[in-house]
Amino acid sequence: MSERELVLDHVMEPGTGKALPVHRGQILRIEQLGNGQCADFNAFNLHDYKEYFHTGRTRHLHGLFPAEGDMLWSAPPRERPMLTIIGDTVGTNDIQYPRCTGFLYEYQFGFESHTNCHDILAESIREYGLTPDDVHDSFNFWMHTGVDDEGKLYIKRLLAKPGDYVELIAHFDVLAVPNVCGADIFSTSNFELKPLRVQVFEATPEEQERWLQPEGRQYRNQRTPADFRLSEIKVTRELARDGSYSPEWPVYPIVKRSVDVPLSDEEYGLIEGLRANGGFGEPDADIVRHAFFSWWIEEYMQGPKHQHPGQ
Amino acid sequence: MPVSERTVTIEVNQQQEQMLDRLVAEGKLGSTHGEVVRSGFVRFCEGHPDLFQAGAKGDEGGRDE
Numbered sequence: 392m393s394e395r396e397l398v399l400d401h402v403m404e405p406g407t408g409k410a411l412p413v414h415r416g417q418i419l420r421i422e423q424l425g426n427g428q429c430a431d432f433n434a435f436n437l438h439d440y441k442e443y444f445h446t447g448r449t450r451h452l453h454g455l456f457p458a459e460g461d462m463l464w465s466a467p468p469r470e471r472p473m474l475t476i477i478g479d480t481v482g483t484n485d486i487q488y489p490r491c492t493g494f495l496y497e498y499q500f501g502f503e504s505h506t507n508c509h510d511i512l513a514e515s516i517r518e519y520g521l522t523p524d525d526v527h528d529s530f531n532f533w534m535h536t537g538v539d540d541e542g543k544l545y546i547k548r549l550l551a552k553p554g555d556y557v558e559l560i561a562h563f564d565v566l567a568v569p570n571v572c573g574a575d576i577f578s579t580s581n582f583e584l585k586p587l588r589v590q591v592f593e594a595t596p597e598e599q600e601r602w603l604q605p606e607g608r609q610y611r612n613q614r615t616p617a618d619f620r621l622s623e624i625k626v627t628r629e630l631a632r633d634g635s636y637s638p639e640w641p642v643y644p645i646v647k648r649s650v651d652v653p654l655s656d657e658e659y660g661l662i663e664g665l666r667a668n669g670g671f672g673e674p675d676a677d678i679v680r681h682a683f684f685s686w687w688i689e690e691y692m693q694g695p696k697h698q699h700p701g702q
Numbered sequence: 703m704p705v706s707e708r709t710v711t712i713e714v715n716q717q718q719e720q721m722l723d724r725l726v727a728e729g730k731l732g733s734t735h736g737e738v739v740r741s742g743f744v745r746f747c748e749g750h751p752d753l754f755q756a757g758a759k760g761d762e763g764g765r766d767e
Contacts, residue, residue, distance in 0.1 A: 407740070432704065460739060461733045642716075645715050645716070647715050648713065649711050650713070650722070651711050652710045653709055653736055653740055654707070654708045654709070654710060655707055656707045656708065658708075658743070659710075661743070661744070664753065667754075675710045677710060679712055680712045682742075686743065686745050686749070687725075687742055689746070690742075
């Protein structure tokens with residue numbers, strides 16, 4: 392196994408963050424120096440900041456608590472894997488909670504000024520000309536969260552110890568922005584702010600071979616500005632209607648057609664069984680449609696299936 | 703093809719029709735949209751005998767994610 396080449400080594404003190412380019416094939420490592428510190432994280436395409444990390448698509452494809460082997464995806468309509476988590480010594484990460492903000496601490500506790508991830512991230516990306524409006528929902532490394540029986544989120548004590556780390560390989564050039572989470576009055580970081588070490592390495596050929604996704608788009612619907620009808624970024628903040636606008640919907644109109652489904656008496660009896668189950672609708676047609684498409688999802692859908700089979 | 707005693711009519715849109723076209727083209731489930739839907743429906747039921755057990759009650763049903 393080859394040795395990695397160190398490109399950058401930096402310690403983020405409490406109250407700070409760091410925007411750092413991580414090029415395709417490089418590895419970002421974030422390491423615990425103290426006893427349990429959450430790192431919030433933003434990421435942008437280094438060559439087009441309008442492509443940025445998206446908690447929603449990542450949550451959809453990898454679940455509520457992504458860990459080693461899972462990818463961080465960019466927002467629709469780009470929807471490309473930006474980075475893959477290739478190392479995670481703890482395995483508790485969160486993408487439910489949004490970054491903490493100045494508003495949150497004022498609203499909940501009355502602080503006029505308090506360390507918060509939004510402002511730290513904003514100050515970090517200012518180094519690259521981005522504004523507080525460009526901060527987006529964060530990936531929260533090590534944040535130890537759960538969902539209770541009523542569907543409500545909760546935060547548990549952070550488990551990481553000194554020396555624990557996460558490592559991510561970049562699939563294209565990104566501006567990675569970790570920060571020391573500013574939440575010292577939640578259990579997010581065990582009620583104490585601690586420094587974090589960030590390093591960037593060149594991945595070894597073996598690591599690149601194992602982890603790197605192909606460059607460029609793999610699907611036609613991973614879109615780029617070249618696909619946009621309006622690809623220029625607005626430079627004014629005022630919104631004004633375009634009088635020449637005429638909608639061109641991607642698929643319109645939606646037209647329905649009837650399909651006659653022949654069933655034997657025995658097969659027809661299955662409809663009654665599903666009706667009794669209660670999870671498939673009431674009319675015969677609703678039940679047949681629901682069961683058929685459920686089967687189709689099970690057989691043909693790629694990726695995690697969120698279909699609930701009736702009960 | 704079963705002896706057809708009953709017919710249930712469902713509505714599909716043009717996108718769903720494309721999917722049915724692909725299934726027909728595969729040739730494994732039937733030669734018409736209706737036969738394909740029938741086959742998928744039956745296979746789903748065969749794959750989930752638990753749904754038909756007494757007392758098996760659904761909640762809000764499938765979430766079409």
